[in-house]
Amino acid sequence: MSWTWILLATAACVALKLAGLLVPERALDRPAVARVAGVVPVALLAALIATQTFVDQQQLALDERVVGLAVAGVAVWRRAPFLVVGGGAGPPPPPGGGGAPPGGGGGGSAIFSP
Numbered sequence: 001m002s003w004t005w006i007l008l009a010t011a012a013c014v015a016l017k018l019a020g021l022l023v024p025e026r027a028l029d030r031p032a033v034a035r036v037a038g039v040v041p042v043a044l045l046a047a048l049i050a051t052q053t054f055v056d057q058q059q060l061a062l063d064e065r066v067v068g069l070a071v072a073g074v075a076v077w078r079r080a081p082f083l084v085v086g087g088g089a090g091p092p093p094p095p096g097g098g099g100a101p102p103g104g105g106g107g108g109s110a111i112f113s114p
Contacts, residue, residue, distance in 0.1 A: 049069070068088075068090070069089065071088045072085050072086075
């Protein structure tokens, strides 16, 4: 990706932010606008979570991420503390029943694998 596209995207974001500040206050006071503004962030976050959980390289993926999402959903439903929700839905233990992988180092997420 070139710097031109990054700078263009940055300018577009700033322009969109400024356009939002220029909306008249009377337009924002409408009840319909308030309802939509309240649900749009929740809908976008739910779509992001669903996409990251169920899609892998443009294909449906039903793997350990689905189990993690289910565990997190049950923990939230039971009003568990945030650390319990995140810890319960975290990465699974490494294959082979735990312990350090060959060559030492920590186990867990593939993000930190050598």
